[in-house]
Amino acid sequence: MIKMHNTPRGNRLHIAIFGRRNAGKSSLINSLTNQDIAVVSNIAGTTTDPVYKSMEILPIGPVVIIDTAGIDDVGLLGELRVEKSKEVLKKADLVLLVIDAAEGITIYEQDLIKECQQRDLPVVTVINKIDQNSVTDNDLADYKNTLGTPVVAVSALTGQGVADLKISIIQNAPKSWDDQTIIGDLLQPGDTVVLVVPIDLAAPKGRLILPQVQTIRDILDHDAIAVVAKERELKQTIDNLVCKPKMVVTDSQAFLKADADTPPDVLLTSFSILFARYKGDLETLVDGAKAIESLKPGDKVLIAEACTHHRVEDDIGTVKIPRWMRQFVGGELQFDWVSGTKFPHNLAEYKLVVHCGGCMINRREMLARIMQVRQAGVPIVNYGVAIAHLHGILRRALSPFPHLAAMLD
CATH class of the missing domain: 3.40.50.11420 (Rossmann fold)
Known part of the structure; x- marks a missing residue:
């Protein structure tokens, strides 16, 4: 049940914690939150799958902390864990890259930063365990010059430097993560x-x-x-x-x-x-509505929902939209449905993807989903835009956005 005083997960700053095994990622989470919410162990590889925790971090506010497996995990299972961890980058607003002060920089950190840069994803590097290994101002300058990111030195064990890290998180969080308006x-x-x-x-x-x-x-x-x-x-x-x-x-x-x-x-x-505008890219979704016009009987359509929920008898995604689309096309279509966090690998086989409003995911993840579909060369539209088009009133439904209504000319 959603309470009006609770901040939904989709509106929280998503902070992903990355680093090599035993760099102190889980300890850092506990120190940031002043809670023992992450399992801490000296055994490398304690964290396997990404772990999501919604919480408040003062003075940052409502966040989702994502703990990940070590980016240097080894073996077949280790590679799968690393791959799964890097999928988190689609959902993150900010990455904290944790480095053991005694270990320094390796190719693992450099590769992760390059991937974040390609995604225009801000990174703060956290030099951890300074209670065991001293880090000078010159050392921090060297880290900053080498990695090209802000750098903060902390001890997750004692809490030293954690206040400075919180300030750095606020300073480097993307400016757009909390300034979107719905209406x-x-x-x-x-x-x-x-x-x-x-x-x-x-x-x-x-x-x-x-x-x-x-x-x-x-x-x-x-x-x-x-x-x-x-x-x-x-x-x-x-x-x-x-x-x-x-x-x-x-x-x-x-x-x-x-x-x-x-x-x-x-x-x-x-x-x-x-919500198509609030969580994603309304222009792309309006453009995707045009693809409905070119659908033919027998075409494949993917209907995607970002969360799972109890389906009623006349469910919008499994019953109503398919019925309206069949009526519009004048024949049978092949529908597939997917819910949760992943798209199928065969996106290119579909003529259209119809996505839910995305109210339970954040904007970065919704944009990543739109990008993934478009990279497959497939148009994408969301429920509201599609329904308005199928009922012949999309232009009216875009009346608050005249520049987008003009796309339909």
């Missing part, structure tokens, strides 16, 4: 937004789903007014307002009803389209 930049203080929230089998009992809650919060954070109604009450809600709302935001499944009941001079969009 606030489209509003002025005092604007009214009507949110259309259907209550059906998919609606969790007693609460709203995460995108709805986050959108409400963003409206309030920007001193605007949020009015919530079910789709059947939308017209009455608008009629009862003294002034017309600036915008109507609907659940994608109620697009047609919302379109019919929203005055033409009121902006209309969906939660999913807002």
Whole structure:
């Protein structure tokens, strides 16, 4: 259950800890968090698979710490662990590269930094175990010049230097990781937004789903007014307002009803389209909608969801979208479904990828997914954009973004 006062994992700064075996990665996590949350051992290779922990680190705020296996792991299993660890780079906002002060720099650290640079992923190098091996200012300058990253010296055991590391994390975190808005930049203080929230089998009992809650919060954070109604009450809600709302935001499944009941001079969009911009690249996803036009019976379509959830009888991803697409194409399509963290290896076989809104993953991971699909030469669209296009109202649904609506000309 998502509580309104909890920061969702997808909105937390994702900090990945990399380093050779026994560099002190797990000890550093415990020192950063002031908790014994990571298993510490003198035996090399204690951490095997990546471990994710959501927490608060003062004064940084809400984060996800990702502990990984040693980048120098050996053997067939070791290579698989390293490969799995490096998949974390798709999800990370910042990398802490831990080096044992007694061991110095090797090809492992240099290769990892090169890979991070290719991904435009910031790295802070952490020289650990300075309680056992002294590190001078000249040593730190040499590390910085050789690696080309900020460098901080710490003792994960005693806590020395950890406060400086926290400052470096704040200074080097990507500027965009926490300054995205869902809807606030489209509003002025005092604007009214009507949110259309259907209550059906998919609606969790007693609460709203995460995108709805986050959108409400963003409206309030920007001193605007949020009015919530079910789709059947939308017209009455608008009629009862003294002034017309600036915008109507609907659940994608109620697009047609919302379109019919929203005055033409009121902006209309969906939660999913807002999240396509908030979490990913709306322009690429709108461009992907054009590929729906070229689908033919027999084509393969991949429907991807970033998380697993209980599917209801008329599920949006497994039932509704496939039904609407078959009707649009005028014949049968081959659908595959994937949920969780991985795409299939045969992406190039698909004519289109239809992705969920990505509310449970962070922006960096969503962008990595979009890049992976595009590198395979396949167009990608998300649920909200696809549904609007299939119902013939995509241009209206992009009314808050006229430059993107112009792409449809």
